[in-house]
Amino acid sequence: MIPVEEALEIVLREARALPGEDVGLGEALGRVLAEDVASDVDLPPFDRVAMDGYALRAADVATAPVALDVIGEVRAGQWPDLTVGPGQAARIMTGAALPPGADAVQQVEKTQPLDEFRVTVLAAVASGANVAPCGSEVRAGDIVLARGRVIDPSAIAVLASAGKARVRVARRPVVALLVTGDEIVEVAVRPGPGQIRNTNGPAVAAQARLAGAEVRLLGVAPDRQDAIVEALRSGLAADVLVVSGGVSAGDYDLVEPALLDLGATFLFTRVAIKPGAPLVFGTCGETLVFGLPGNPVSAQVTFDLFVRPALLKMQGARILGRPRVEVELLGAVKNRAGRRSHVPARVRFEGGRLVARPVRSMGSGDLAAHARANALVVIEADRVQAAAGESAEALLLGNFLEDDGAPL
Ligand code: AMP
Ligand code: MG
Numbered sequence: 001m002i003p004v005e006e007a008l009e010i011v012l013r014e015a016r017a018l019p020g021e022d023v024g025l026g027e028a029l030g031r032v033l034a035e036d037v038a039s040d041v042d043l044p045p046f047d048r049v050a051m052d053g054y055a056l057r058a059a060d061v062a063t064a065p066v067a068l069d070v071i072g073e074v075r076a077g078q079w080p081d082l083t084v085g086p087g088q089a090a091r092i093m094t095g096a097a098l099p100p101g102a103d104a105v106q107q108v109e110k111t112q113p114l115d116e117f118r119v120t121v122l123a124a125v126a127s128g129a130n131v132a133p134c135g136s137e138v139r140a141g142d143i144v145l146a147r148g149r150v151i152d153p154s155a156i157a158v159l160a161s162a163g164k165a166r167v168r169v170a171r172r173p174v175v176a177l178l179v180t181g182d183e184i185v186e187v188a189v190r191p192g193p194g195q196i197r198n199t200n201g202p203a204v205a206a207q208a209r210l211a212g213a214e215v216r217l218l219g220v221a222p223d224r225q226d227a228i229v230e231a232l233r234s235g236l237a238a239d240v241l242v243v244s245g246g247v248s249a250g251d252y253d254l255v256e257p258a259l260l261d262l263g264a265t266f267l268f269t270r271v272a273i274k275p276g277a278p279l280v281f282g283t284c285g286e287t288l289v290f291g292l293p294g295n296p297v298s299a300q301v302t303f304d305l306f307v308r309p310a311l312l313k314m315q316g317a318r319i320l321g322r323p324r325v326e327v328e329l330l331g332a333v334k335n336r337a338g339r340r341s342h343v344p345a346r347v348r349f350e351g352g353r354l355v356a357r358p359v360r361s362m363g364s365g366d367l368a369a370h371a372r373a374n375a376l377v378v379i380e381a382d383r384v385q386a387a388a389g390e391s392a393e394a395l396l397l398g399n400f401l402e403d404d405g406a407p408l
Contacts, residue, residue, distance in 0.1 A: 001270040001277065003381075004340050008306060010267050011281055012320070014288055015310040018171045018239065025159055028151045030212055031169035032315035037145040039162045042135035047098035049074075051130040054089040054111055054119060055102035058127040067120050070113075074099055089119055098131050105130035148318030150212075170315035175208040176235030177201060178218040180228060180246040180255060181294060186220070199367055200244040200299045204292070207303045210398065211311040213240070228258035236262065236287050239314065242307060245294030247278045255291045256280060264289050272381055274337040275364035276302040295364040301342055301376065304397070322395040327356035327377065330408060332387050335379040344373030346408050347394055356394055357408035374400045 020034035049055065056068060068089040074080045076095035084090055084101035092098075092105060104125045112120040138144055144158050151159070151169070159167055179201040185191050186198055198220055205215045216238060221231040223246060235241040246255035247269075256269065259282065266282035269291075273279065276298035280291030290307050292299045309320040327347055335341040345356040356377050361369035375394040379386055386392050 001272045001339075002268050004271060004273050004305070007268055007271045007273075007279070007281070008309065011288075011306050011310050012313055014267070014281075014283055015313040017316055018173060018314050020168045021171050022166045022168055024166055025156060025164060028156060028159065028167050028169060029153070030210070031151050031172075032212060032312070032317045033145055033147050033149045033151055033155070033167065034170050034316055035168040036143050036147050037159060037162055037164060037167070039138045039140055039142055039144050041161075041163070042140050043138035043161060044132045044134055044136065047134050048132045049092050049094060049096045049098055049105050049130065050132055051105050051107040052094050053092060053105045053107040053109075053130065054121065055084055055092040055099055055105050056089040056121065056125075057084060057086060057102060058104040058125050058129065060087060061106065061121045061124050064124045065120050065122050067114060067118055070117050070119050089121070103127045103131075146318075148316050150312075150317055150319070170212075172212055172214045173239040173311050173314045174216060174237075175205075175213040175240045175242055175311070176216045176218055176238035177205055177208070177242045177244070178228070178231050178235060179220045179244045180223060181220070182223045182252070184220050184245075199296050200292070200294065203296065203300055203367075204242060204244060204303055207300065207308065208242070208311065211308045212315050213311050223252035223254055225254045225258050225261070228254055229261050232258060232262055236284055238287060240307070240311065241284070241287050241289045242303075243280075243289070243291045244299050245292075247280045247291040247293060249278070253278075259284065259289060259291070271302075272339040273302070273305070274335070274339045274341040277337075277339060279306065281306065293364075296367040297344070297361075297364045297370045300367075300370060305342075322397065323400075324378075325354050325394055325396060326391050327354045327375070327394045329377065329386055329388050329390050329392055330355050330357040332385060333358050333377055333379055333392075334385045335381075335383055338381055340381045341379040342376035342395070343379060344370050345375050345377045345394065346373060347375040347396065347400065348408055350408075354394070355408065356392065373397065 072082045073091040074096045080099035110123045184198045185195045221228045246253045264282045264284040271279045312320045333343045344359040347356045359373045378393045
């Protein structure tokens with residue numbers, strides 16, 4: 001049994017960078033940027049007006065109210081064909097370019113038209129007010145996004161501003177996924193006596209997709225070594241092979257021998273983690289192989305802690321782990337396992353600090369409890385419990401920001 005950090009180190013050491021490919025901006029969401037992106041333009045590209053109002057010379061309105069001559073209008077998308085002289089103003093719209101001669105804009109609410117050609121400016125403005133100067137946000141040639149960034153909507157906006165209709169990203173890792181277990185039936189089936197629906201297949205596939213992978217489903221194999229070997233064979237063409245179940249110490253836990261038959265080398269087979277001690281990792285040729293415990297929560301947690309970082313590293317992502325925060329426990333948590341424990345909890349910002357309410361859970365099979373959690377409170381292997389009021393470390397899960405405001 002090896003510590004969590006050591007296991008993760010081994011996994012990340014084996015996870016090698018995938019080549020890049022070019023995709024259209026519309027397909028870039030969730031991919032990992034494989035190039036540094038420089039802007040090809042200044043941002044703003046001209047002295048951009050931020051308010052509807054009047055372009056003027058700030059010095060002219062220092063003693064407002066002051067009446068100015070209105071010499072014309074500048075609209076967004078129009079290059080100004082007028083120059084604002086002393087005692088003059090031009091009507092101007094948000095997004096328009098500041099005309100030469102003007103150095104500020106007074107918003108329309110602080111003006112009063114006298115007639116078509118005269119306006120009273122009711123308040124003074126500072127030079128530069130309501131104008132974003134050309135290049136003040138980004139200079140042409142500046143790096144606006146660095147490789148390793150996971151492309152989210154705000155990154156899409158930056159890519160769009162830099163003219164990147166196509167962008168270089170890491171190829172998606174291909175994950176082949178096999179579910180094992182005589183008791184497992186497909187989702188659409190009503191389970192018979194002793195049977196259980198396949199929850200790990202869909203859940204782990206979803207986790208892999210959110211981590212940028214393309215998933216190939218290898219189906220459900222019964223607990224027979226020859227059947228598992230057969231089902232796994234086609235998975236060896238994938239970058240990562242994930243097997244659910246069949247890695248505990250039971251007589252019908254045949255994933256390890258099946259993988260050995262296929263020539264896999266194991267780098268570890270047990271990790272000091274709860275949930276999920278039986279966690280197998282190795283390689284088979286170029287393919288990384290993970291054997292996840294079958295218990296639904298164990299499968300999801302070990303995926304999140306080991307497989308997800310591997311997939312992200314293969315894509316060159318800069319950040320591989322979930323955010324860690326310090327929380328104050330609102331309830332006690334126990335850890336009798338002698339392993340590093342991950343307790344499902346709901347974390348919320350409250351009273352100036354992050355607080356965590358442990359979710360009532362029946363254990364590593366309780367997938368409903370896991371779905372109520374938005375974080376995992378971490379209790380180290382050498383601690384048997386943590387009391388309410390103590391501070392603890394928590395890993396924020398992917399759903400952390402989806403807070404329905406319900407009481408913890
Ligand atoms: P195993 O790791 O194969 O010993 O399975 C541990 C527990 O997880 C057993 O109760 C299994 O029935 C359950 N389990 C295994 N695979 C799945 C799966 N794909 N979906 C739901 N439960 C599973
Ligand atoms: Mg099993």
